[in-house]
Amino acid sequence: MRIAILCLQGAFLEHEQRLQQLGVETFRVRQLADWLQPKDGVVLPGGESTSQTHLLHDLQLYDPLRDELRNGLPAFGTCAGLILLSSSHLGTMDIAVRRNAYGRQLGSFHTTADMGEVGSAVPMTFIRAPYIERTLSPQVNVLAEVDGHIVAAQQGAQLVTAFHPELDSDTRVHKHFLSMVQQRSAAHV
Amino acid sequence: MSEITERQKLNRQLAQMLRGGVIMDVTTPEQARIAEDAGACAVMALERIPADIRAAGGVSRMSDPAMIRGIQEAVSIPVMAKCRIGHIAEAQILQAIEIDYIDESEVLSPADNIYHIDKTQFDVPFVCGARNLGEALRRIAEGATMIRTKGEPGTGDVVQAVSHMRLMQSEIRRLTSLRPDELFEAAKQLQAPLELVRYVSENGHLPVVNFAAGGVATPADAALMMQLGAEGVFVGSGIFKSGNPAKRAAAIVQAVTNYQDADLLAHLSENLGEAMVGINEQEIQLLMAERGK
Numbered sequence: 001m002r003i004a005i006l007c008l009q010g011a012f013l014e015h016e017q018r019l020q021q022l023g024v025e026t027f028r029v030r031q032l033a034d035w036l037q038p039k040d041g042v043v044l045p046g047g048e049s050t051s052q053t054h055l056l057h058d059l060q061l062y063d064p065l066r067d068e069l070r071n072g073l074p075a076f077g078t079c080a081g082l083i084l085l086s087s088s089h090l091g092t093m094d095i096a097v098r099r100n101a102y103g104r105q106l107g108s109f110h111t112t113a114d115m116g117e118v119g120s121a122v123p124m125t126f127i128r129a130p131y132i133e134r135t136l137s138p139q140v141n142v143l144a145e146v147d148g149h150i151v152a153a154q155q156g157a158q159l160v161t162a163f164h165p166e167l168d169s170d171t172r173v174h175k176h177f178l179s180m181v182q183q184r185s186a187a188h189v
Numbered sequence: 190m191s192e193i194t195e196r197q198k199l200n201r202q203l204a205q206m207l208r209g210g211v212i213m214d215v216t217t218p219e220q221a222r223i224a225e226d227a228g229a230c231a232v233m234a235l236e237r238i239p240a241d242i243r244a245a246g247g248v249s250r251m252s253d254p255a256m257i258r259g260i261q262e263a264v265s266i267p268v269m270a271k272c273r274i275g276h277i278a279e280a281q282i283l284q285a286i287e288i289d290y291i292d293e294s295e296v297l298s299p300a301d302n303i304y305h306i307d308k309t310q311f312d313v314p315f316v317c318g319a320r321n322l323g324e325a326l327r328r329i330a331e332g333a334t335m336i337r338t339k340g341e342p343g344t345g346d347v348v349q350a351v352s353h354m355r356l357m358q359s360e361i362r363r364l365t366s367l368r369p370d371e372l373f374e375a376a377k378q379l380q381a382p383l384e385l386v387r388y389v390s391e392n393g394h395l396p397v398v399n400f401a402a403g404g405v406a407t408p409a410d411a412a413l414m415m416q417l418g419a420e421g422v423f424v425g426s427g428i429f430k431s432g433n434p435a436k437r438a439a440a441i442v443q444a445v446t447n448y449q450d451a452d453l454l455a456h457l458s459e460n461l462g463e464a465m466v467g468i469n470e471q472e473i474q475l476l477m478a479e480r481g482k
Contacts, residue, residue, distance in 0.1 A: 008446050009209040009230055011202075030447050046206050047230065048266050051442065054228035058443055079206070099265055105289040106312055108199045127202050128267065128289070167202055 001181060004029050004039040006065075008055040010047015010080060014166035018174045019043070031059050041074035041157075041181040044081030046127065046164050049099070052080055053089060066090045074157035074184050076177040082160035083130055093155050094137035101131045101149070101162075115144040115152055118176045124151065124163035131162045157184050197334055200314030203267070203289070204335035204398035207231055207421055211411070211442050212400070214238045214425040218263035224428070227438035231267040231290070233423070234260040239296050239343030240426035240465065243475065248298045251279040254286050261286070269316070274481040275301025284313045290335070291315045293328075295480035296342045296425075305481060308332030318402065320353045320478055322360035322389070326381035329397055336395060338419070339478040340403015343426050345465040347404040349478055350414060354401055358418045364390040403478070406431070406464050408444035408457045415448035432462025 003019055005012050007028040019026050029035050029042075042065070044052075056062040069075055069085070069092040077085045084090055086097040102108065108127045115122040124146065132150035135142065144152035144161075151162040152173075157180055165173035193201075210230025215221040216238060224232050236252040237245065251272050261268045267289035272279035274293055279300070283291050293306055295318050308315040309332035318339035319325035325336045338357070340350030360379070367375055367390060376386040388396050401414035402423035411422045422445055428438050440457040447453045 007209065009228075011205045011208060013208070014205065031450065031453070047208070048206070048210060050225055050266055051210055051228045051230045054226070054439070055443065055446055058228075058439065059446075104261075104287045105200070105203055105267065105314060106284075106287050108203065110195060110199065125199070125202060127199065127206055164202070167205070 001025065001040050001178070001185070002027065002038065003181070004035065004037070004042040006042065006044050006052070006081075008047075008059070009051045010045045011164065011166060012043075012045045014164075015043045015045050015078075018166050018171055022171055022174060022178065024178060029061070032061055032064065035061055035064055039073070040185055041076070041177070042068075044075060044077040044084050045166070046079035046081065049080040049083040049089070052084060056084075062090075066092065069158070072157055072184065074177070074181045075159070076174075077158070077160045078164050078166060079127065079129055079162060082132075082162055085158060085160055087136060093153070093158050093160060094140050095135055095153060095155075095160070096133045097130050098133045099130045100128055102126060102129055104128065111146060113144050113146050113151070115173070118143060119172045122165070122172060123168040123170050124161075124165075125167045126151075126163050129162045132160075154180075157181075194309070196312050197309070197332065200334035201397050203314060204316070207267070207335075208398055209446060210421045211438075211445050212269065212421070212423045213428055213438060214423075215260060216429070218259050220429055220434070221260045221263045223435050224438055225264045225266050227435055228442035229266060229438065230421070231269055232260065232264060233269045233271065233292065233425070235271055238426045238429060239477075240345070240430050241343075242296060243343040243473065250297060251276070251282065254282060257283075257288065258286060271297055272306075273297040273300040275299060275304050275306060277306055280306050280311060280315075284311055288313055293317050293333070295339055295477045299480050305331050316400075318478070318481075319357065321356045322364075323379035323381050324482060325357060325395060325399070326379060326385045326389070329385060329395065330382045333397065335398050335400070337400040337402040337423055340401070340405070341473070342403045342477050344404050344473065345406040345427060345430070347406070347410045347413065350401050350403045350405060351417065353403075353478075354414060354417045354419055357399070361389055361393060361395070365393045405441075407461070408440045408454055411441045411444045412448040412454055415445055421445065427465050430465035432464075437461050
């Protein structure tokens with residue numbers, strides 16, 4: 001299994017560490033030549049979504065990424081990554097997102113909450129985080145809510161969290177993503 | 190290593206989200222929007238950029254909160270602002286307007302010749318400048334959750350940022366080669382807390398994100414700083430003192446992401462218009478980097 005990590009801007013190192021800890025091979029995507037390598041899934045890390053969007057366009061990565069996602073490439077987006085996959089950007093997940101939903105940095109917080117099949121009491125770090133305002137199709141499966149707002153969801157082979165599982169040592173969310181990747185590979189053999 | 194508070198941890202984590210990004214000085218909401226559209230990961234709101242502070246002379250202070258608010262309303266990315274070294278009340282004011290990051294900065298006139306702010310007493314995060322590892326660790330001990338080189342602001346001359354980053358990185362490498370029983374003496378020499386010296390020795394990096402700042406003016410300057418170990422770049426006067434700010438800003442953003450691709454850097458460096466008029470470190474009267482040690 002080989003996972004691409006979008007390394008344009010943001011907290012990509014932390015995802016890399018988590019995945020390597022789980023024995024998964026990863027590679028960094030900083031430009032189109034990197035993206036064209038074979039891969040079983042992609043991680044879209046946290047950071048600033050405006051900065052990442054700008055770089056996706058300037059580096060001619062936007063359309064190739066969207067095409068592979070539409071073709072079913074498994075994806076895991078955290079925070080800014082969630083915003084990129086939402087209806088306001090790449091639009092491969094049917095979710096409407098509210099950016100900076102908790103306000104400025106003083107509104108950043110850490111909590112734990114249950115996350116469906118992923119497990120109970122999952123640590124969740126929210127940094128100037130968004131949340132999912134509403135789902136736009138029945139294909140979206142809500143995985144977690146905090147204070148009545150959707151903070152994790154899945155649609156087909158795409159997983160998103162408004163929080164940063166890569167910042168905590170708990171690897172259950174990454175393991176869940178890897179099981180999604182495995183399921184898809186098995187289905188395509 | 191001693192426990193840091195939950196809030197400090199969140200503040201260090203915000204800096205992690207800024208990694209690989211460019212933080213740009215802006216003086217108006219219009220400039221802030223240009224910076225955001227060019228891909229800046231944050232903006233630094235200030236009334237005068239360092240080059241103009243230098244030119245104007247006199248005492249330079251925290252910016253007008255109304256001006257900072259105007260920039261907070263103009264963009265969705267994090268907004269930072271500067272307070273004077275040791276000026277507890279300016280920092281409290283910036284916290285009251287919910288700034289995302291305070292830069293306790295040598296660019297402004299110091300308010301205190303001895304003490305920095307006890308940043309552990311604040312909920313908002315602080316970034317501080319450092320010329321070497323000892324300074325960086327002292328600021329972290331005071332509660333800074335992000336470090337940047339001081340460089341020499343407002344000059345467009347990258348030489349000091351390079352010296353500071355090289356020195357810091359070589360001091361870090363040296364610590365990783367020491368025996369545990371040699372770290373007591375190293376802490377004494379660095380004038381830094383032993384627990385932070387131990388952390389650096391064991392991990393080979395600072396416990397917080399480390400950006401480059403002070404004199405970065407071109408995509409090549411930004412790429413140079415990244416190759417020397419910076420995790421991102423502050424660009425102060427370099428953008429809005431240049432001929433084509435929007436184009437230069439976007440080029441520097443791409444240069445930070447692809448800092449090792451010389452072909453792309455060549456392309457990014459083409460036809461950017463006039464760079465800011467630089468002044469050499471030898472030509473300036475005031476070394477801002479000497480403020481706050």
